[in-house]
Amino acid sequence: MYKRKISALISLLAIVVLFSSCGKTSPSQTGTSDTSSTADTKTVRLQDDFYEHVNQEWLKGTTLGDDVEAISAFTEIDEKITTTLQNDFDKMLAGSLEPTTQGTTQFLDFYQMMLDVDKRNKDGAAPLLTYLEKVENISSLEDLSNVIGEFTISGMPLPMNISIIIDMKNSEKNLLVLDSPSILLPDKSYYEEGNQEGQKKIKEYEKSYSRLLTTIGKTEDEAAAMVKNYFKIDKLIAQSTKSGEEASDLAGYYNPYAISDVNSTIKTIDFSKAMEEIIGEVPETIIVANPKFLENMHLIINEENLQSVKDWMYIDFASQSSDYLSEEIAKAESDEAAADNADDYDKEIKRKAYENASELFQEAIGVYYGQTYLGEEAKKDVTQMTENMISLYAERLKEVDWLSEKTKENAIKKLDTMVVQIGYPDHLPAYYDHLSIDTEKSAFDNMMAIQKAVNQSQFSVYSEGPNRKEWTTHAHEVNAAYDPQANSICFPAAILQDPFYHVEHSRSKNYGGIGAVIGHELSHAFDTNGAKFDEKGNLHNWWTKEDYEAFEKKAQTVIDQFDGIEFSGGKVNGKLTVSENIADSSGLSIALGALKKEKEPNLEEFFTNWAAIWRKKISPETSQELLLVDPHSPSKLRANIQLTNLEDFHTTFGIKEGDGMYLAPEERTSVW
Ligand SMILES: [Zn+2]
Known part of the structure; x- marks a missing residue:
């Protein structure tokens, strides 16, 4: 079951686009619940299904365990890391390894506290109840208005989300942004009448939340009433949140409002005091990420709903933070079966303590990982590959026959000024200088103090403007990113390993892995979202009218190619996935082009590794969720469909009309 995470670091709304959906799922090699693969004992011809052919051994040998949503090349590396x-x-805690990097000592202090289960058990629910009292004490809408500032800075739940965003039209400036809070179910459609999967999930959550509430002191009746109120509010919020498709349009977040208009639209809440508490001033303008939510806020937050809103906040907070409390409380919510033997149980407790502690120290852990495990040679080599690909991209842009010279110049300017981040950052965010762990206090109190320090630090730079040097991906995360507002690409140390990359692998294999990833991120500068931002990261039209129309026509062919493909009981939404599909298509093509400039390129190796990086087993339920919200297409389709668009793929493997992987030349699509 999906577990709500604590909201540390939420105060920076980054509109960064990631290489892969980041649903972190712990892999396991046992159990029998997998039904997602079509591979069986007979050999699949590569000409019919390249993905299944390349990955058939892996697909046969990999089984999803109970409660494991997906296993992929990404999750396998993640597990290893x-x-x-x-x-x-x-080892550092045991004294046999020296903590070498900044931030490690603070992390170890907190990790130690999380490992001290006896103390956490002794502290019980008391630390949480102190905070929940603040929610219970709200007795009017005015009270609610009055706590918005404090709750936002402390990372406590509110029926709205306030964070900082870089001004999309002036990337030297910060703005505050008001958005709807995230809802519990994967997508708003799960709350719609007759959605059976939604009903099933609600029933499971009702049970787990009731258990959690009775464990921290509510009676059965109180708990039942609170849970009912919780879903009443969550459903109301859901009705005003964006659909996956709406959320995938980055420019759609840019809706500047005068603060006076925000207050008069909401009617029931006054934000001015909160703004002052959060950033020390009342700004003239704020960004409303989702105007529909703003319009409907008075239907959610009003006198009649006040108790329900409080119950929603109460449960949301208790659920997010249960992992930092006693074993009994954490278990009440998760209802996970206890391990069979004492050794496994001990291991599980330690792993959970590690995961929950590390959640708050991602930057420090990333820097440690990068400094310790990324070799200089790998960093140099990948940097070289990136440079090769950027210059090839510029060459290709010059040759594009459907763009005017003026638009080409602007596109090349974006490439020339792109910031490239490879490996790990050379410094930690400033708040690490002030983080200290108070071992006299509870783990929970320390978690809250850390969240507050992080949020305070994010909001304190409001008037200074954005720090463009910050990394938006952590070095130990298996992903890659393009940030349209910084015009930067990022390849963390974690993805610079097998199967994506290895110093000892051939260039052919590496270009089919990390090369295609690099090409993908470069191409985000020119996908349907990226095309709207200029080289400085501003939402600004740098196209001629004719050129942009030609671009949109090409993008439409990509929408049409994917739209409606049936997959795992659902259908691909062409519009939701268009920007990622364009990035995949041009990324693969640019990596192939860069490889062909090398000595003795081996296209078989290149295409084979491309298909290997996409190996994935996923439960049908999770797959259906992703079809609704994930801007990335399902992995198997990312692998196969892009190949069918390439002539080189057809010739390398002798794909002919009638083969499953064959696509007639006139049906093939490409944008760049
Ligand atoms: Zn992407």
Whole structure:
């Protein structure tokens, strides 16, 4: 079951686009619940299904365990990294390894507290109840208005979300942004009448939340009433949140409002005091990420709903923070079966303590990981590959026959000024200088103090403007990113390993892996979202009218190619996935082009590794969720469909009419 995470670091709304959906799922090699693969004992011809052919051994040998949503090349690396890091930090606690990097000592202090289960058990629910009292004490809409500032800074739940965003039209400036809070179910459609999967999930959550509430002191009746109120509010919020498709349009977040208009639209809440508390001034303008939510806020937050809103906040907070409390409370919510033997149980407790502690120290852990495990040679090599690809991209842009010279110049300017981040950042965010762990207090109180320090630090730079040097991806995260507002690409240390990259692998194999990833991120500068931002990261039209129309026509062919494809009981939404599909298509093509400039390119190796990076087993339920909200297409389709668009793929493997992987030349699509 999806577990709500604590909201540390939420105060920076980054509109960064990631390489892969980041649903972190812990892999396991046991259990029998997987039904997602079509591979069986007979050999799949590569000409019919390249993905299944390349990955058939892996698909046969990999089974999803109970409660495991997905296993992929991404989660396998993630699991390996987590185990390595946890071992290292355990050794540091035992004194056999020296903590070498900044931030490690603070992390170890907190990790130690999380490992002290006896103390957490002794502290019980008391630390949480102190905070929940603040929610219970709200007795009017005015009271609610009065706590918005404090709750936002402390990372406590509110029926709205206030954070900082870089001004999309002036990337030297910050703005505050008001958005709807995230809802519990994967997508708003799960709350619609007759949605059976939604009903099933609500029933499960009702049970787990009731258990959680009775464990922290509510009676059965009180708990039942509170849970009912919780879903009443969450459903109301859901009705005003964006659909996956709406959320995938980055420019759609840019809706500047005068603060006076915000207050008069909401009617029931006054934000001015909160703004003053959060950033020390009442700004003239704020960004409303979702105007529909603003219009409907008075239907959610009003006198009649006040108790329900409080119950929503109460449960949301208790649920987010249960992992930092006693074993009994954490278990009441998760209802996970206890491990069979004492050794496994001990291991599980330690892993959970590590994961929950590390959640708050991502930057420090990333820098440690990068400094310790990324070799200089790998960093140099990937930097070289990136440079090759950027210059090839510029060459290709010059040759594009459907763009005017003026638009080409502007596009090349974006490439020339792009910031490239590879490996890990060379410094930690400033708040690490002030983080200290108070071992006299509870783990929970420390978690809250850390959240507050992080949020305060984010909001304190409001008037200074954005720090463009900050990394938006952590070095130990298996992902990659393009940030349209910084015009930067990022390849963290974690993804610079097998199967994506290895110093000892051939260039052919590496270009089919990390090369295609690099090409993908570069191409985000020119996908349907990226095309709207200029080289400085501003929402600004740098196209001629004719050129943009030609671009949109090409993008439409990509929408049409994916739209409506049936997959795992659902259908691909062409519009939701268009920007990622364009990035995949041009990324693969640019990586192939860069490889062909090398000595002795081996296209078989290139295409085979491309298909290998997409190996994935996923439960049908999770797959259906992702079809609604994930801007990335399902992995198998990312692998196969882009190949069918390439002539080189057809010739390399002798794909002919009648083969499953064949696509007639006139049906092939490409944008760049
Ligand atoms: Zn992407």
